[in-house]
Every structure is written in structure tokens, then in C-alpha cells.
Amino acid sequence: MTSILSWLNAPCRPLDDIAAEAARQRQDQLTKPRGSLGRLEELAIRLAGMQGTATPSVDPVQILQFVSDHGVAAEGVSAFPQAVTLQMLHNIARGGAAISVMADALGARMEIFDLGIATDPGPVAGVRAARLGPGTGNIAREPAMTASQLAGALNLGRAAVEQALDQGAGLLICGEMGIANTTPATALACALLGIAPGTLVGPGTGLDPAGIARKTQAIEKALALHATSGCTPLDLLGRLGGFDIAATVGAFITAAQRGLPILVDGFIITAAALAAVRLQPATRGWMLFSHGSAEPGHRLMMQALDADPLLDLGLRLGEGSGAAAAVPLLRLACAVHAKMATFAEAGVSASGD
Numbered sequence: 429m430t431s432i433l434s435w436l437n438a439p440c441r442p443l444d445d446i447a448a449e450a451a452r453q454r455q456d457q458l459t460k461p462r463g464s465l466g467r468l469e470e471l472a473i474r475l476a477g478m479q480g481t482a483t484p485s486v487d488p489v490q491i492l493q494f495v496s497d498h499g500v501a502a503e504g505v506s507a508f509p510q511a512v513t514l515q516m517l518h519n520i521a522r523g524g525a526a527i528s529v530m531a532d533a534l535g536a537r538m539e540i541f542d543l544g545i546a547t548d549p550g551p552v553a554g555v556r557a558a559r560l561g562p563g564t565g566n567i568a569r570e571p572a573m574t575a576s577q578l579a580g581a582l583n584l585g586r587a588a589v590e591q592a593l594d595q596g597a598g599l600l601i602c603g604e605m606g607i608a609n610t611t612p613a614t615a616l617a618c619a620l621l622g623i624a625p626g627t628l629v630g631p632g633t634g635l636d637p638a639g640i641a642r643k644t645q646a647i648e649k650a651l652a653l654h655a656t657s658g659c660t661p662l663d664l665l666g667r668l669g670g671f672d673i674a675a676t677v678g679a680f681i682t683a684a685q686r687g688l689p690i691l692v693d694g695f696i697i698t699a700a701a702l703a704a705v706r707l708q709p710a711t712r713g714w715m716l717f718s719h720g721s722a723e724p725g726h727r728l729m730m731q732a733l734d735a736d737p738l739l740d741l742g743l744r745l746g747e748g749s750g751a752a753a754a755v756p757l758l759r760l761a762c763a764v765h766a767k768m769a770t771f772a773e774a775g776v777s778a779s780g781d
């Protein structure tokens with residue numbers, strides 16, 4: 429296992445401090461009061477440091493959409509039945525899901541993966557079959573993944589990012605769809621942060637209080653069973669995570685190693701981001717955080733990552749939708765950085781004295 433996944437330990441690409449400093453200096457010469465474009469300035473500077481260029485660009489935007497089932501759905505932890513995962517796979521592929529419409533509106537590339545839906549859909553136009561099993565194990569009773577499934581999911585995320593890089597991607601978004609996946613995301617975050625389930629658990633797709641109590645119990649059982657002393661973040665990912673979450677971890681670590689900026693989505697993808705940072709702390713430097721999810725535990729995960737989201741729109745969908753919503757901000761940050769006139773170019777006085 430360790431040898432199959434030795435790439436996980438390869439160092440992340442260092443950020444280019446010289447390019448970031450040059451971008452900071454350019455921002456101060458643009459025709460606006462210094463700092464007046466606030467976080468748009470910061471975005472351009474960070475992207476310049478990641479891409480090692482004075483003129484960063486996030487295009488083409490690559491969305492990787494990971495669809496998979498979660499055995500813990502059997503514990504009644506979602507407001508929706510497991511069959512919705514398969515139905516949504518077809519909907520995403522046909523263009524009817526929120527992320528499908530957003531990707532189209534943004535002109536972003538989206539690749540859709542079936543990583544293991546409970547029922548094998550057979551060939552579906554626009555979907556890559558990369559099935560690791562008929563969903564994960566029920567974490568309240570057994571580990572989510574075998575060692576080879578975990579390695580398969582991590583390697584798949586890696587290969588997908590390598591392909592996106594070959595196609596010139598400028599920004600990575602990972603999305604997920606899989607009924608019940610706020611449960612493994614919560615369990616993983618609880619184990620990584622040492623927080624009790626009652627503090628992090630939330631309604632997901634819309635559980636009532638009795639449903640939230642069932643979900644809390646399922647997570648408590650899973651933690652008692654799997655989060656034993658001495659287990660590593662990789663053990664926790666395999667025992668408590670999901671195919672979607674593990675593929676995202678593999679994708680994020682690879683993006684940081686290969687120098688591709690990451691735009692992190694909501695609750696589930698942030699749990700994956702947390703696991704990636706625990707495995708490879710320097711991954712954090714490659715992450716931008718798109719939005720604060722309405723799922724209550726998201727705030728604590730973001731605090732642990734020292735992350736301040738760009739948007740707070742009350743979204744609680746997943747699919748990469750919150751990250752997609754923030755893409756126009758990144759594009760605007762890059763555009764003003766590259767195209768605004770400097771004080772010297774425009775003949776505008778650079779100071780009030």
C-alpha cells in the first residue's frame with residue numbers, strides 16, 4: 429500500500445514568492461487607491477504566486493465530478509434514498525443538474541466519474557466508468573474501503589488531474605454527488621480534528637431532528653470502531669471516507685505537487701481538503717476557499733484550515749456548485765490585474781499630495 433501510494437509523499441511545488449511580490453507591486457501601481465479592490469487584489473497576488481506569472485489566469489477551469497454511493501446510507505442518515513445518486517448521475521450527464529448548468533454557463537470543462545454507484549448503470553454517455561465497488565462499506569459497521577479501493581480512488585484523482593494538466597487546465601474544482609456523503613465527511617472531519625460528532629453534525633439534504641440524532645449515532649459508532657489510537661490520516665480516510673472524498677484527496681495533493689490552483693467547494697469537499705492538508709500540509713498553499721456552506725459544521729472545518737471563504741450565499745448543495753459560483757470572482761481578479769492601467773500609463777496622480 430505504502431509503495432503503491434509513494435507519490436502521496438512527494439513534495440508540493442513551492443509557491444513563487446517573487447511572482448507574488450511582483451503582482452503585489454503591480455496592484456499598487458494600478459489606478460485605484462491602494463488596497464481598494466480588497467480580496468480581488470489578494471486573489472490575483474495568490475494566483476500569481478501559484479502560477480509563477482505576472483498575469484495569472486484560471487482558464488480553462490476543470491471540474492472533476494465524482495459520483496459514488498456510501499454504504500452508511502443504510503443507517504437512515506440522509507433525507508433522500510440512495511437511488512437518487514444514480515438518478516442524479518444521469519441528470520448531471522444530461523445537463524440538468526445545478527453543476528451541469530453552471531459549468532455550461534462558465535464555459536468550464538467537466539468530467540464526470542462513476543466511482544461506484546450501488547447499481548452499475550452500464551455505459552452512460554459523458555460518464556467515465558471507474559467503479560471501485562457497489563458503494564463503500566457502511567462505516568457504522570465496517571471500514572468504508574479496502575486498501576486497494578482507497579489506493580484506486582486516490583490514484584484516480586491523481587490521473588484525472590494529470591490529464592487536466594495535459595489539457596492546460598488553469599484551475600481545479602472537485603465536485604461530488606452521493607447520497608449520505610455528509611456522514612463520512614463529518615466522521616472524517618471529527619476524527620481528524622478530534623471533535624465530537626454532536627458538534628459537527630448537521631441536516632445535510634434536510635434531516636429532521638430525529639434524523640440528525642440517527643446520523644450522530646452512526647458517526648459515533650463509526651468513530652468508536654475505526655478512529656482508534658495510532659491510526660494515520662490515511663487510515664482514517666480509508667476507514668471513514670468515501671470514494672468521492674478519497675479521489676478528491678488524490679486530486680488535491682496532485683494539483684499541489686504539479687502546481688495547479690485549487691478552488692475548494694463546500695462541506696464534503698472541505699473534509700477532503702482537510703484530509704489532504706493533514707497528509708501533505710503544503711497542499712494548503714494551493715487552495716482557495718470558495719464559499720461557506722450552510723451545513724453548520726463547515727465553519728469549524730474552515731477555522732481548522734485557517735480559511736476565509738470568498739462567498740456566503742447559504743448554499744448547501746455540493747456538486748462543486750459553490751466553487752463554480754466563485755469562478756467569476758477569480759476571473760475578474762485576473763482581468764483587472766492584467767488589464768487596468770497604471771497611474772503612469774493613464775497620467776493619473778498616484779498620491780493625494
Ligand SMILES: Cc1cc2ncn([C@H]3O[C@H](COP(=O)(O)O)[C@@H](O)[C@H]3O)c2cc1C
Binds near residue numbers: 631
Ligand atoms: C437531488 C439531490 C441533488 C444533489 N446534489 C448534491 N447533493 C448533495 O447531497 C448529498 C449529501 O447529503 P446527505 O448526506 O444528506 O445525503 C450528496 O449527494 C451531495 O452531493 C444532492 C442531494 C440531492 C437529494
Ligand SMILES: O=C(O)c1cccnc1
Binds near residue numbers: 633721
Ligand atoms: O456544502 C456541501 O457540500 C453540502 C451540504 C449539504 C449537503 N450536500 C452538500
